[in-house]
Amino acid sequence: MAATLQINGKAVQVKAAPETPLLWVLRDELSMTGSKYGCGVGQCGACTVLADGQPIRSCSTPISALGTAKITTIEGLGGDHPVQQAWIRHDVPQCGYCQSGQIMGAVALLAQKPKPTDDDISSAMDGNICRCGSYQRIRAAIKDAAGLPQVASSPPPLQAPSAPASAAKI
Template sequence: MALTLDINGKSVSVQATSDTPLLWVLRDELGLTGTKFGCGMAQCGACTVHLDGQPIRSCVTPIEAVGSAKITTIEGLGGQHPVQQAWVRHDVPQCGYCQSGQIMSAVALLERNKHPSDEDIDNAMTGNICRCGAYQRIRAAIHDAAETGPPMGEPHADIDEAIVAASGATHRGAGR
């Protein structure tokens, strides 16, 4: 079936059966491989994207459930979001595999709570698993992003390259 989706502010047409998970449409049909497959059961958060601004697990969201909602992936943040910049400043990524899902959950948190407490961060990030255990740096980066606010000025190539490297990291046996 042909579907038209709003992804990262662009209207795109895809061919998929109605029960195809959004994750596979993003990765296989559109080549947006920043969103990762982790568990396939909505337990790890690696596949987190935004659906009308709300974080969802794309591995269990059938394409038919998306409708006309706006989908935002890690690629849609453009590399200059305050959370992405804070991630780099705090050296959050280690293996990098969970980072796109972590960042998307953090962005959603800051959209609804501009100055979260540690408890708010812990609650919002529950369900996003970091196999490397970088939770303290993740929390510090979220606090930093809350303080720095919206991105300003010209893009910085060193930050863009670090974010792309972290968000595009792959894990053995996990595909692209």
């Protein structure tokens, strides 16, 4: 069976069955491997793409549910998107596996709320799991991309206490 999907600004013919999850079409048929398979049930966020600007889990979204939705993948951002640039400045990825899903979630958030609060960020990014725990850098990168002031992600380094005056004579 053939279907036409709107992916990254182009109409793309695919031959997958209607119940095929979008992730498999992207990866196996279109060789777009930026979106990752994580859990297969839409719980971890590694497979997140945008459908008409809204984040969806491509591992659990059949292509028949997409209709005429405009799909944007990490490949569609082109590498120079402000969120991607902030990710680089803040050295966000560790293993990197979840990062395309994290970035796509952040892109959707900033499109809806250009100056998000901490609560907005937490709410929007909830469900995008980073097994490496780079959440503080993710938050900092989102704030950076939004042009918001940064809050120190770690306390200043400890300094050795000064020696008492009496110790200097020893």
